[in-house]
Amino acid sequence: IFPKLYYKSKELFFEDVPLKDVAEREGTPTYVYSKGALQYWFEEFDSAFNEVSHTTCFAVKSNSNIQVLKVLRELGAGADTVSVGEIFRALTAGIDPKKIVFAGVGKREDELTYALERGILMVNVESEGELLLLNKVGEKLKRRAPFAIRVNPDVNPKTHPYISTGLKSAKFGVTFDRALELYKKAKELRWLNPVGVHFHIGSQITDVSAFREAAEKVAEFVKEIRSFGIEIEYFDAGGGLGINYHPDERVVPAKELAEEIVPIVKELDCHLILEPGRRIAGNAGVLLTRVLYVKKREEKTFYIVDAGMNDLSRLALYNAYHHILPLEEKKEETVVADVVGPICETGDILAKERELPVLKEGDLLAILSAGAYGFTMASNYNSRPRPPEVLIDGDKFRVIREREKLGDLISREEVL
Numbered sequence: 001i002f003p004k005l006y007y008k009s010k011e012l013f014f015e016d017v018p019l020k021d022v023a024e025r026e027g028t029p030t031y032v033y034s035k036g037a038l039q040y041w042f043e044e045f046d047s048a049f050n051e052v053s054h055t056t057c058f059a060v061k062s063n064s065n066i067q068v069l070k071v072l073r074e075l076g077a078g079a080d081t082v083s084v085g086e087i088f089r090a091l092t093a094g095i096d097p098k099k100i101v102f103a104g105v106g107k108r109e110d111e112l113t114y115a116l117e118r119g120i121l122m123v124n125v126e127s128e129g130e131l132l133l134l135n136k137v138g139e140k141l142k143r144r145a146p147f148a149i150r151v152n153p154d155v156n157p158k159t160h161p162y163i164s165t166g167l168k169s170a171k172f173g174v175t176f177d178r179a180l181e182l183y184k185k186a187k188e189l190r191w192l193n194p195v196g197v198h199f200h201i202g203s204q205i206t207d208v209s210a211f212r213e214a215a216e217k218v219a220e221f222v223k224e225i226r227s228f229g230i231e232i233e234y235f236d237a238g239g240g241l242g243i244n245y246h247p248d249e250r251v252v253p254a255k256e257l258a259e260e261i262v263p264i265v266k267e268l269d270c271h272l273i274l275e276p277g278r279r280i281a282g283n284a285g286v287l288l289t290r291v292l293y294v295k296k297r298e299e300k301t302f303y304i305v306d307a308g309m310n311d312l313s314r315l316a317l318y319n320a321y322h323h324i325l326p327l328e329e330k331k332e333e334t335v336v337a338d339v340v341g342p343i344c345e346t347g348d349i350l351a352k353e354r355e356l357p358v359l360k361e362g363d364l365l366a367i368l369s370a371g372a373y374g375f376t377m378a379s380n381y382n383s384r385p386r387p388p389e390v391l392i393d394g395d396k397f398r399v400i401r402e403r404e405k406l407g408d409l410i411s412r413e414e415v416l
């Protein structure tokens with residue numbers, strides 16, 4: 001179905017583990033990741049860029065579990081972070097600070113201080129105000145702050161408007177003109193060290209031509225700033241390569257992305273940085289859930305399951321498609337049904353008018369492609385404890401984050 005996910009004797013397996021075993025031991029809803037699938041996707045991506053010196057900085061926002069980060073660190077990954085919390089996680093997972101980049105439009109002074117103190121590779125600066133603040137922080141710490149400017153190349157990646165970031169109308173980055181002024185300004189500021197340039201055009205991109213268009217524009221810009229004596233070593237091309245959310249959808253090979261970017265980087269003689277998140281973790285995880293009730297109303301069938309929009313919010317937020325498979329293969333009859341969660345909102349829909357096998361109460365399901373932006377976007381809405389995270393390795397599995405308990409829900413509140 002996807003690498004490492006398959007049916008054997010009518011049971012859905014992830015690596016060598018029948019997912020039913022996980023559901024029975026840990027209950028539902030439960031996030032399950034496969035170490036083998038993480039390795040598969042990381043290597044497929046990273047090796048595509050072998051022709052140039054590069055660092056694959058995993059986008060921690062897509063999956064922040066420390067054990068997941070450790071698996072990737074062992075494969076050589078760095079980290080793309082957007083908060084002190086993410087830097088803390090990456091460092092805890094043992095990721096070398098020299099492989100950590102720090103992005104985000106709204107970094108606070110304490111966050112810049114934390115990042116600089118820990119000696120990260122570079123701060124991806126998104127505004128003039130931030131650049132000046134970074135200089136101030138550098139001065140306080142008596143350390144020149146390595147930075148890149150995030151430029152906004154104004155290309156259309158043709159993806160969901162909420163996750164398309166490289167258009168002029170988006171809040172991210174600065175225009176080329178502004179960026180040039182900022183690099184020039186930085187030359188006069190003692191505590192700043194320009195080391196790179198950064199762009200990220202959006203997420204879930206399957207038309208790789210947008211990457212070339214952006215990379216070409218940024219390469220021209222690098223040449224221009226170099227002519228002012230500003231040396232740029234790192235060319236950070238962001239993340240955003242899409243995945244297939246349906247087993248029959250084409251997977252864009254990472255090689256195709258590499259073909260667009262590598263020649264440009266070679267010519268510039270830069271070290272390439274990439275920030276994939278979804279591409280590495282997305283299809284390395286599933287969310288297990290159980291059918292609680294089958295509700296029929298006139299023509300309509302509702303499968304009410306125990307995972308809701310608080311556990312996996314992508315469906316409600318982006319109207320995203322996630323493929324759903326029963327843990328026990330059923331080949332016979334199908335029915336068109338809505339799969340809905342238990343949350344008190346009409347938008348709590350996991351699948352809309354989907355052709356699915358006929359299910360009964362108690363049946364177990366896997367919601368696929370849930371390894372990225374799944375658990376990290378989960379909340380306690382409706383006071384629901386968040387699900388556990390499980391990591392499969394071969395024929396073994398273990399809990400890498402426990403299911404939250406009722407007590408966790410109120411542990412920071414004044415009770416009496």
Ligand code: LLP
Binds near residue numbers: 062103163204276277
């Ligand atoms: N680098 C930067 C600067 C980013 O803003 C992002 C994602 C990435 C890298 C990683 O992008 P990826 O390779 O995972 O596409 N919650 C949304 C996705 C938001 C992405 C935000 N930025 C979703 O569930 O689709």
